[in-house]
Ligand SMILES: *[C@@H]1O[C@H](CO)[C@@H](O)[C@H](O)[C@H]1NC(C)=O
C-alpha cells in the first residue's frame with residue numbers, strides 16, 4: 577500500500593502545481609527561433625547547431641526534405657551522438673513496441689483469412705546496423721564509397737539493431753512468416769546470410785535480394801514488385817519495417833508500415 581500512497585501524494589502535488597501555474601495567467605509556450613541566444617560564444621553556436629540538426633532530422637524522417645545526398649556538415653557530430661546515444665535506441669524501441677502492438681491485434685482480428693500472415697523487414701539499418709561503418713566514414717557527411725561499403729558488407733560483422741531482433745523473434749513466436757527484402761544484390765547473398773546469423777537472426781521465410789534484372793530500378797519499384805509477388809504466393813503482408821520510405825511506399829503496401837529512424841543516408 578505504501579508506494580501507492582506516495583505515488584498518489586506526488587500526483588496530487590503535481591496537479592496542484594499545474595493548477596497554480598495556469599491560474600497565474602497565460603504563459604508563452606511557443607517560442608520563435610530568434611529566442612535562441614546569438615552565437616556570441618562557441619557554446620551558443622553548438623546550441624544553434626544542435627537545434628538546427630534536430631529539426632533537420634525531423635525533416636528527413638518525415639520526408640519533408642525530399643531526396644538528399646549528404647547530411648549537413650554541421651550535423652555530423654549531432655548524427656553520431658544521436659546514433660551512439662540513447663535517443664536512437666529509444667526511438668527504435670518505441671517503433672518496435674508499436675509494431676508488436678499492431679501485430680498481435682491484427683492476428684487476433686483475423687484480418688488474414690486463409691492467407692499466410694507475413695511481416696517484411698528491410699535489412700540495412702532495420703535488422704542490421706551499419707553504424708560501425710558510418711562511425712569511421714563521417715556519419716553520412718562524406719560521399720558514399722561503394723568499394724569500402726562492399727568490403728564492410730563482405731566482412732559480415734554488422735550488429736543487430738537490438739529492438740529489431742527482439743521484434744523479429746516476437747513476430748515469429750506469434751506465427752508470422754518473416755520475409756527479408758533488401759536492396760543488396762544477389763552477389764551479396766552469402767555475406768548477408770552470414771551476417772544475419774552472426775547478429776542472431778534465424779528462420780526467415782526467404783531473403784530477397786536484387787537480381788541483375790532489378791539493377792537500375794528505384795527501391796520503390798523493386799520492392800513493390802516483390803511485395804506483389806509475395807501476395808500472389810498467398811502471403812498477407814500485415815506489417816513492413818524499414819528505415820527508408822522507399823522500403824514502405826508503393827503498391828501493394830503492407831496493412832501497416834513502420835518507419836525506423838535513419839539520419840545517415842537516403843535511398844529513393
Ligand atoms: C573508397 O574505398 C576504397 C576501399 O577502402 C579506397 O581505396 C578508396 O580510396 C575510397 N575512395 C574514396 C574516394 O575515398
Ligand SMILES: *[C@@H]1O[C@H](CO)[C@@H](O)[C@H](O)[C@H]1NC(C)=O
Pocket residue numbers: 763766
Ligand atoms: C555461397 O555459398 C555457397 C555454399 O556455401 C557456395 O557454393 C557459393 O559459391 C557461394 N557464393 C559466393 C558468391 O561466394
